[in-house]
Amino acid sequence: xxxxxxxxxxxxxxxxxxxxxxxxxxxxxxxxxxxxxxxxxxxxxxxxxxxxxxxxxxxxxxxxxxxxxxxxxxxxxxxxxxxxxxxxxxxxxxxxxxxxxxxxxxxxxxxxxxxxxxxxxxxxxxxxxxxxxxxxxxxxxxxxxxxxxxxxxxxxxxxxxxxxxxxxxxxxxxxxxxxxxxxxxxxxxxxxxxxxxxxxxxxxxxxxxxxxxxxxxxxxxxxxxxxxxxxxxxxxxxxxxxxxxxxxxxxxxxxxxxxxxxxxxxxxxxxxxxxxxxxxxxxxxxxxxxxxxxxxxxxxxxxxxxxxxxxxxxxxxxxxxxxxxxxxxxxxxxxxxxxxxxxxxxxxxxxxxxxx
Numbered sequence: 001x002x003x004x005x006x007x008x009x010x011x012x013x014x015x016x017x018x019x020x021x022x023x024x025x026x027x028x029x030x031x032x033x034x035x036x037x038x039x040x041x042x043x044x045x046x047x048x049x050x051x052x053x054x055x056x057x058x059x060x061x062x063x064x065x066x067x068x069x070x071x072x073x074x075x076x077x078x079x080x081x082x083x084x085x086x087x088x089x090x091x092x093x094x095x096x097x098x099x100x101x102x103x104x105x106x107x108x109x110x111x112x113x114x115x116x117x118x119x120x121x122x123x124x125x126x127x128x129x130x131x132x133x134x135x136x137x138x139x140x141x142x143x144x145x146x147x148x149x150x151x152x153x154x155x156x157x158x159x160x161x162x163x164x165x166x167x168x169x170x171x172x173x174x175x176x177x178x179x180x181x182x183x184x185x186x187x188x189x190x191x192x193x194x195x196x197x198x199x200x201x202x203x204x205x206x207x208x209x210x211x212x213x214x215x216x217x218x219x220x221x222x223x224x225x226x227x228x229x230x231x232x233x234x235x236x237x238x239x240x241x242x243x244x245x246x247x248x249x250x251x252x253x254x255x256x257x258x259x260x261x262x263x264x265x266x267x268x269x270x271x272x273x274x275x276x277x278x279x280x281x282x283x284x285x286x287x288x289x290x291x292x293x294x295x296x297x298x299x300x301x302x303x304x305x306x307x308x309x310x311x312x313x314x315x316x317x318x319x320x321x322x323x324x325x326x327x328x329x330x331x332x333x334x335x336x337x338x339x340x341x342x343x344x345x346x347x348x349x350x351x352x353x354x355x356x
């Protein structure tokens with residue numbers, strides 16, 4: 001690891017005598033489970049080190065959709081984009097995005113709410129269709145991120161190489177994409193034993209290739225059947241699969257990179273997580289990232305009235321339908337207790353300038 005010394009990272013702004021954790025209760029419970037159960041079966045097809053074939057496949061899934069995203073603007077300008085293709089893009093984008101934000105992140109990683117079995121399975125599959133990796137691998141990486149957020153051990157901190165502008169540019173690249181090519185992978189038996197012990201979730205995680213194929217094929221199938229043409233299948237695949245996957249990937253990765261480098265920090269956290277308002281809609285509320293790191297188990301990240309958080313809205317609807325329960329909604333007093341004091345705000349306000 002080539003992190004700067006731990007002392008160079010931002011200091012905590014907790015008041016004296018108050019401890020605010022940046023890791024969820026679920027992580028603590030999972031760690032205890034890993035100590036008591038060392039024989040849990042693997043929930044992914046790969047091992048604990050990323051093989052060359054996996055890295056090549058990962059590169060293809062990054063480059064090909066990104067090239068489609070680059071080609072989207074001139075193609076839309078020259079040929080236009082049909083309402084069907086636009087509808088496929090939007091529908092599958094927000095299906096996968098909410099599968100990640102509500103399912104992989106708030107439910108499976110942090111336990112922000114409990115879900116009835118059908119909803120749990122649906123969220124696991126929807127998140128898998130975002131093509132961001134198997135369920136258990138995703139959760140393990142994110143729990144490790146919270147345990148070491150913006151310090152040595154964090155899988156994807158943009159502050160990995162230091163605080164100068166060249167170091168930060170290099171770190172942003174690492175946090176956005178580079179970390180995924182690291183051969184060493186997060187041990188799933190240590191960070192996600194609770195998911196591994198569930199046979200259904202373990203099977204869904206191991207079937208990631210199937211969910212990826214389904215995610216890429218459905219837009220093409222729907223486009224082809226709706227227009228009864230191969231061209232309709234091709235444009236459905238181009239917009240609803242390739243462009244959609246590229247856009248969702250880079251929005252998700254921006255939470256790791258951009259939201260840990262810039263943004264407002266009205267809440268106390270031990271890292272440099274920030275709120276980035278212009279990513280709120282496309283990230284389904286995940287870019288209110290400072291609050292999330294200040295209160296990881298909160299089911300709502302956009303806690304102010306004007307902050308868009310479609311994931312929290314859907315969780316509310318699931319709760320009203322009886323599909324979700326024991327939802328951890330933050331009370332006003334809980335939110336206020338996590339706000340940065342005037343002195344703390346002044347101290348944290350100096351950090352971005354120092355980093356630049």
